[in-house]
Amino acid sequence: MEFTLLGPVGIITKDDHVPIAGSRQRILLASLLVSGGRLLTNEQLYSELWGDDPPHTAHNALQAQVSRLRRTLSRLTHAEEPAPALVTHSAGYVLKADPDRVDMNGFRRRIAEARAAADRDPMAAIALLEAGIALWQGKPLQDTGTSPLCHSTAVQLEEEYLAAHETKLELKLRCGLTEDAIGELRAIGVVHPWRERITELLMLALYCVGRRAEALETYHSTRRQLTDHLGIEPSRRLKETLQVILREDPVPLAPLRPSPLAAFAR
Template sequence: MDFTLLGPIGIVTANGHVPLAGSRQRILLASLLVSGGRLLTNEQLYSELWGDDPPHTAHNALQAQVSRLRRTLSRLAEPSRPAPALVTHSAGYVLKVEPARIDMNVFRRRIAEARQIADRDPMAAIGLLESGTGLWQGKPLQDTGASPLCHSTAVQLEEEYLAAHETKLELKLRCGLTEDAIGELRAIGVVHPWRERITELLMLALYRVGRRAEALETYHSTRRQLTDHLGIEPSRRLKETLQVILREDPVPAATLRPAPLSVLVR
């Protein structure tokens, strides 16, 4: 069986995706999965499942949740996709899952592979990045509430997703897929208006295809949002990009060179 974290928490069998009923079952499974095969202590799991106010019977309640999850895993097991072992230790629990069975790990592995080949084969790297980001089915670790471990992992994953998407678009511009990149850059810019790298890439893409006026308006629109809502000016890098367009300079090749993808891999 496989497991999904990049969207709704669930289990994938030969019959499809099976969501988990019950918020604490989702939190328990997600916490064990994101721990990467490391022991989660009873105290950590109390915090994940009940926050700062665990019940007086937390130990028994945790045992009940673990037993219920074991039954679910056993029920969904198949000869070709056996259930992973949910191991009890005196201090806590470990779920022993092959990393490749968790979509989060597959995403990160594809990002790492893209990093390795980006310079020598940018088109193949684009394919890997699209394949990795295509695994996402919504916000990561959905329906896990305020669980500390799940929440912090979700925030980290969202940043990795955005950075991977930015890098993919940088590579598209390097490969001359400018018109294709423009549409994606506009869409991301609407959802994430404060990411200046998206603004910079959109300005350069528009400028490269002769839409200089739109590139300049993109800068001024972003500047208005930054000053009106955050009280800050655009970064020096964005201002330098503006000057390139105002002077009608060629786009420097270094400007479209993606940052190392190693920052995306944990």
């Protein structure tokens, strides 16, 4: 049994992907998974499930939601793989799920491994980043409403997702995979136009392949958007990248040499 948080909250069995019906069931499961095996108190779960206005019968209502979730886990369990224990404590609840069976943890593990390998074997790092990014199935922790823990985790995960993309694309530029990176940078730049690191990498990529005019227009287009919509100027770093291109300086991205073993590892 595996759990999905990088998109709709759900459970994957050996037979199927099972969405979790009911917003409070999704919030309860997601909150317990996000807590990573730590106890969530009854008061925390009241806040997650009902916000600032829990019912007078919140304790009984929480017990009913926990019982329902236990039944769901039990129903989806196969004989060879017991369901994770949803343990009741006097102060709250703990879900003892295997961290390796939660896609959020798999994503974060691959990103950490990629960053550790980046200087030694950039092509292997790119493959790890792509494997982590491929776990995403949409907006993280979908349909968990305004649950404080789920919302804050979703915001953090989206930042980690964009940072992983940026790291992957920078590594592609360093490895000479420039044309491939340009297409991805353009696509992600449309969705996240305020992400200046994406603009910077796109400018450098275009400059690397001799498309200096396009690199300059990329800067000016981004500046117009920032000034017109946000009332701010580009960052100092983006302005420095512009000067590199105007002066026709060498690209400030040190090339990395892929390990000879990387091709056999993929």
